[in-house]
Amino acid sequence: MDRRDALKVMGTSLAAAFMMNVAPRTHAAILKDRAKDRKRIVFYFTATGNSLFIAKQLSDSPLSIPQELKKADLIYEADEIGFVFPDYAAAVPVIVREFVEKAQFKAPYIFSVITFGNASVNVAEWWNDWARSNGLNNNYINTILMVDNYLPVFDMNEQIKIDKKTDENMAGIIGDISGHKDFIAPSEMGWFTKEMLQGMQDMHFSQKSEQLIKLDADKCIQCTTCTEVCPRGNFSLASGELQISGKCEFCLACVQNCPQHALSLERERNKEARYRHPDISLNEIKRANRQ
Numbered sequence: 001m002d003r004r005d006a007l008k009v010m011g012t013s014l015a016a017a018f019m020m021n022v023a024p025r026t027h028a029a030i031l032k033d034r035a036k037d038r039k040r041i042v043f044y045f046t047a048t049g050n051s052l053f054i055a056k057q058l059s060d061s062p063l064s065i066p067q068e069l070k071k072a073d074l075i076y077e078a079d080e081i082g083f084v085f086p087d088y089a090a091a092v093p094v095i096v097r098e099f100v101e102k103a104q105f106k107a108p109y110i111f112s113v114i115t116f117g118n119a120s121v122n123v124a125e126w127w128n129d130w131a132r133s134n135g136l137n138n139n140y141i142n143t144i145l146m147v148d149n150y151l152p153v154f155d156m157n158e159q160i161k162i163d164k165k166t167d168e169n170m171a172g173i174i175g176d177i178s179g180h181k182d183f184i185a186p187s188e189m190g191w192f193t194k195e196m197l198q199g200m201q202d203m204h205f206s207q208k209s210e211q212l213i214k215l216d217a218d219k220c221i222q223c224t225t226c227t228e229v230c231p232r233g234n235f236s237l238a239s240g241e242l243q244i245s246g247k248c249e250f251c252l253a254c255v256q257n258c259p260q261h262a263l264s265l266e267r268e269r270n271k272e273a274r275y276r277h278p279d280i281s282l283n284e285i286k287r288a289n290r291q
């Protein structure tokens with residue numbers, strides 16, 4: 001949409017709002033409405049709600065990747081197919097990759113929005129290359145800055161105070177996708193080298209939950225939150241006490257969402273501070289990830 005069209009849409013919307021005596025809708029809402037005549041499917045993966053918050057701005061009913069993975073025939077066809085997930089060490093969560101490997105996607109326009117908290121480095125390029133070599137050709141990949149939920153390095157109490165301009169940036173992304181823009185976010189390597197990133201990825205993607213997650217049994221009230229928010233089903237209360245085992249996604253949904261602060265990592269910036277996106281409920285995380 002060019003500037004003239006945009007002004008026309010905004011002018012009509014303001015006039016209509018004036019006549020109806022209601023507040024005018026935002027530019028983003030107008031663009032979202034326009035996409036409604038196209039069939040759009042949006043898939044997401046989330047641990048602390050950032051990616052679900054973004055996915056909900058792109059679709060009224062985004063589909064959770066951990067839930068879709070339980071289905072038998074993973075064939076999806078639409079006018080637009082989108083993916084929203086977090087950046088993990090300038091790469092993509094294993095569960096998202098597993099989904100792409102197992103499923104088939106047919107759409108003339110494919111987009112991805114990657115949420116990140118501090119430095120996206122070359123994650124868009126990484127995802128573009130990986131997805132392409134697995135048969136998924138993205139037309140558009142962008143990144144969006146949000147709270148960084150990486151507990152070893154960041155204090156959640158500090159992170160929530162920083163204005164990351166998410167709404168402004170998201171309005172741009174909604175416009176891009178609505179207009180079927182072709183774009184892959186450029187890499188900003190800074191002081192990172194590809195070897196350093198590979199080392200970080202090897203470390204993060206080879207963890208076992210029983211080694212990574214520490215339980216304080218005195219604090220645990222067996223509320224089952226961890227058993228429901230883990231996308232890998234690595235927590236169990238079947239034996240009467242909490243058992244933790246299995247290949248870990250390193251998403252930190254268990255640690256971040258534990259209401260008792262009974263779960264932690266060996267080394268954290270602030271063990272007292274936990275995060276979930278303010279507009280996403282614990283139930284939404286459970287529904288998205290429970291196994």
Ligand SMILES: Cc1cc2nc3c(=O)[nH]c(=O)nc-3n(C[C@H](O)[C@H](O)[C@H](O)COP(=O)(O)O)c2cc1C
Pocket residue numbers: 045046047048049050051052085086087088089090091115116117118119120146147148149150151204250251252
């Ligand atoms: C294991 C792990 C690795 C991460 N790596 C990065 C990173 O390399 N760069 C970055 O900016 N954010 C990184 N993050 C932060 C998340 O990408 C960011 O907070 C994201 O929005 C969380 O999304 P969610 O709330 O949907 O789970 C990492 C988080 C985790 C848990």
